[in-house]
Structures are given as C-alpha cells and as structure tokens.
Amino acid sequence: MKYVKFLISVAFIPVFIFSQNEVCFDLIENPNPDHPALGIFTKYVNVLNTIHVYAEPSISDAKVLHVASVAAELLDNNEDGVIDDPLLEQSLVNLNTIMPIFQSENGNTIDTFFDNFDDGCAGAVLFRNEIEPSHPGHWGEDATVEEVLHTINGCGHVEVYPSLYHLEPNSSYLTDAMDVARGGQFIDMPDTYPDEAWYHYDDWTCEYECMAMEYLYWCIVTNMDILSDSETCAGIANEWEPCTPELFEVTDTLMFNLITNQDNKLPQFAPDGNYCPSDASIEKKTNRLFPFLIYPNYPNPFNSETTIRYNLQTDEISHVNIYDITGTLVKVFPSSNQKKGYHIIQWNATDNNGNPVPSGMYVYTIRVGSLIMTDKMLLLK
Numbered sequence: 001m002k003y004v005k006f007l008i009s010v011a012f013i014p015v016f017i018f019s020q021n022e023v024c025f026d027l028i029e030n031p032n033p034d035h036p037a038l039g040i041f042t043k044y045v046n047v048l049n050t051i052h053v054y055a056e057p058s059i060s061d062a063k064v065l066h067v068a069s070v071a072a073e074l075l076d077n078n079e080d081g082v083i084d085d086p087l088l089e090q091s092l093v094n095l096n097t098i099m100p101i102f103q104s105e106n107g108n109t110i111d112t113f114f115d116n117f118d119d120g121c122a123g124a125v126l127f128r129n130e131i132e133p134s135h136p137g138h139w140g141e142d143a144t145v146e147e148v149l150h151t152i153n154g155c156g157h158v159e160v161y162p163s164l165y166h167l168e169p170n171s172s173y174l175t176d177a178m179d180v181a182r183g184g185q186f187i188d189m190p191d192t193y194p195d196e197a198w199y200h201y202d203d204w205t206c207e208y209e210c211m212a213m214e215y216l217y218w219c220i221v222t223n224m225d226i227l228s229d230s231e232t233c234a235g236i237a238n239e240w241e242p243c244t245p246e247l248f249e250v251t252d253t254l255m256f257n258l259i260t261n262q263d264n265k266l267p268q269f270a271p272d273g274n275y276c277p278s279d280a281s282i283e284k285k286t287n288r289l290f291p292f293l294i295y296p297n298y299p300n301p302f303n304s305e306t307t308i309r310y311n312l313q314t315d316e317i318s319h320v321n322i323y324d325i326t327g328t329l330v331k332v333f334p335s336s337n338q339k340k341g342y343h344i345i346q347w348n349a350t351d352n353n354g355n356p357v358p359s360g361m362y363v364y365t366i367r368v369g370s371l372i373m374t375d376k377m378l379l380l381k
Contacts, residue, residue: 023069024276037117047071055101066133073271081277085265088156095121097155123154136273139232167209177254198241219255222248224270294373301378308345319367
C-alpha cells in the first residue's frame with residue numbers, strides 16, 4: 001500500500017451513464033488532463049465532495065461508478081445522503097483523497113502516477129480486473145470494498161482517531177488487539193504463528209503497519225458478513241480464521257467491541273453497489289441538476305494562495321465571496337456575466353483592503369441566481 005498526499009481539481013462535461021446498479025453520480029471527463037500525475041486518467045467521479053475517483057480510459061464506466069457507489073455506501077452507511085462521521089469527512093477533504101483505478105499493475109502508468117503524485121492522499125489503488133460490480137466485496141472477485149476501505153481508513157480514521165487506529169506498534173487500540181490476534185507482537189512476519197493466533201497474514205512484503213491496516217479491513221468486513229460463505233472461509237483461512245460475524249464476536253472480542261460500538265461510526269452494512277438516496281442532500285453533494293458545479297479548492301490546507309474552481313452549465317452571472325468561520329465577510333470578488341464552462345478564482349489570503357488574513361478556517365460561497373453553494377478551506381501560516 002502506498003500512502004501519499006494529493007492535489008484536487010475540478011471536472012466538467014457531464015456524461016450520464018446507466019449500469020446494472022442504481023448509482024446517482026455523474027461520470028465526467030478528467031478535470032486535470034495536464035497534471036503530471038492525474039493526466040494519465042480520463043474518467044472522474046466526485047464522491048460526496050470527499051473521495052475523488054480517477055480511472056484510466058480502459059476502465060468501463062460501470063466499474064468506475066461501482067467504485068464510486070461503494071465509497072459512498074461506506075461513508076454514508078445508512079444512505080441518508082449525509083456522511084456518517086463529519087470528522088472523518090473533514091479529514092478526507094483536507095487531505096484531498098483520491099481513489100485511482102489502473103488498467104493493471106504492469107506498464108508505466110502506475111509508475112508515472114506515483115512518481116508525480118505528492119500532494120494528496122491515496123490510501124490504496126484498484127486495477128480493472130479487481131472490480132466486479134455484480135458481486136460487491138466478494139472475495140476473489142471484487143476488491144473494491146477492501147481497497148476503498150483502506151483509503152477511508154488510511155486517509156481518515158488513522159488521522160482523526162490515533163488512539164484507536166494508529167498503525168505503529170504499541171500506539172493504539174487497533175495494534176494492541178492485533179498483537180493478541182497474532183499470538184504476540186511480531187514486527188516482522190514470523191516463520192510460523194502460534195497455534196492460538198487467528199490472524200496470520202503471510203505476505204512478507206507487508207510490514208507491521210500494513211498488517212494493522214489489513215487487520216482492520218478483515219474485522220470490518222467480517223462484521224458485515226461478507227466472508228461467511230464456505231468458499232470464502234476456506235480460501236482465507238490461511239490468513240483469517242473467524243470468517244463469520246458469530247465467530248468474530250466470540251474469537252476477537254476486542255475488535256468486535258470496537259467495530260460494533262456505535263460511537264465509533266464505522267460502517268456496519270455491506271455495500272451492494274447501489275447508492276441513490278432519496279434525501280435531497282445527495283443532490284447538493286453530487287451537484288446533479290444544478291446550474292453550476294463547485295469543487296474543493298486546492299491546495300487545501302494552503303499557505304499563501306489557493307484556487308477556487310467551478311463550472312457553469314449556462315452563461316450566468318456568478319458571485320463569489322469568502323467568509324471567516326464567524327460568518328464575517330472577508331473578501332468579495334467582482335461579479336461578472338460569465339460564459340458557460342470552466343472558471344477559476346485565485347485567493348491570496350487577503351481581505352478586501354489587501355491586508356493578510358490570519359490562519360484559520362474560511363468558507364467560500366458561489367451564488368448563481370438564487371442558488372448558493374459553499375465549501376470550507378483551511379489557511380495555515
């Protein structure tokens with residue numbers, strides 16, 4: 001697993017896609033075709049303004065939308081159109097989280113991506129043959145649930161709740177529980193695991209931190225009842241023994257208590273590849289049917305300057321303002337009648353008088369007609 005930080009951008013030219021599952025997201029063209037890392041992709045989906053799915057041209061639209069749907073279902077597990085954990089959401093936004101999909105692990109594209117990608121968070125990657133929309137999360141067929149969970153955990157939970165999920169030895173509830181599940185603390189993979197161990201991951205390339213991330217995945221999906229069919233149980237027994245929720249509850253009591261504790265807001269229900277909440281908030285998050293699209297500013301957090309980007313669906317007059325966290329108006333950008341398409345505004349962290357503003361959280365608003373959309377950005381000096 002590679003873990004890096006990522007630069008977010010915007011997207012335009014909507015393409016409406018229909019697949020076997022109901023997915024209320026728009027698949028659109030890559031908004032960053034000239035970026036040294038992101039330019040290898042052609043397809044893009046904005047998942048609740050929180051995770052940004054990029055895919056190579058050979059990835060089918062159905063597979064890209066499947067990844068987007070699974071990500072949304074894991075973030076909004078009760079599917080009411082609102083992300084379940086706002087602190088997790090903020091971390092994923094602040095780190096500019098991306099889920100890249102590649103044709104394969106062979107070739108130059110994945111090397112090009114990681115050689116040039118250093119300003120966002122990619123907790124995992126997916127390959128075309130790992131995605132199967134008709135069998136969400138099924139072991140050996142669809143790795144989407146696993147890799148999206150790694151992304152959400154690595155770019156979110158580990159950052160927001162270090163006492164629960166930090167990955168280093170002796171650093172968290174998670175690693176303490178894993179040492180029990182492995183029958184001892186093994187910084188490197190042992191030649192053999194003790195007989196009492198029920199988690200015996202056997203990939204020698206996976207270091208302790210990687211082992212902890214895999215352990216968290218096994219625990220979450222076991223509780224979701226994704227692994228309980230006999231074929232899967234037999235196939236994963238060399239790595240993970242308690243493959244049913246019942247076995248998990250009586251075998252790994254530490255992690256069962258963590259996973260099922262409602263205060264921790266971890267997903268409880270397995271994604272089925274369908275995501276289309278009836279709640280109106282999904283429209284706000286996906287920007288569907290609105291006269292303009294708004295995307296997170298970048299970089300975010302930023303130091304001296306950040307870029308706000310949006311896309312008008314028709315020729316419109318747009319109004320862009322910036323407020324501090326108390327609601328005080330800080331900056332007003334001149335309004336103008338703009339052509340349909342892609343627009344950017346750069347803010348150099350000054351107020352209307354040209355004075356530098358202090359570090360902190362700011363909100364920018366974009367108004368077109370009677371509709372106003374907002375997003376947050378963090379200034380760090």
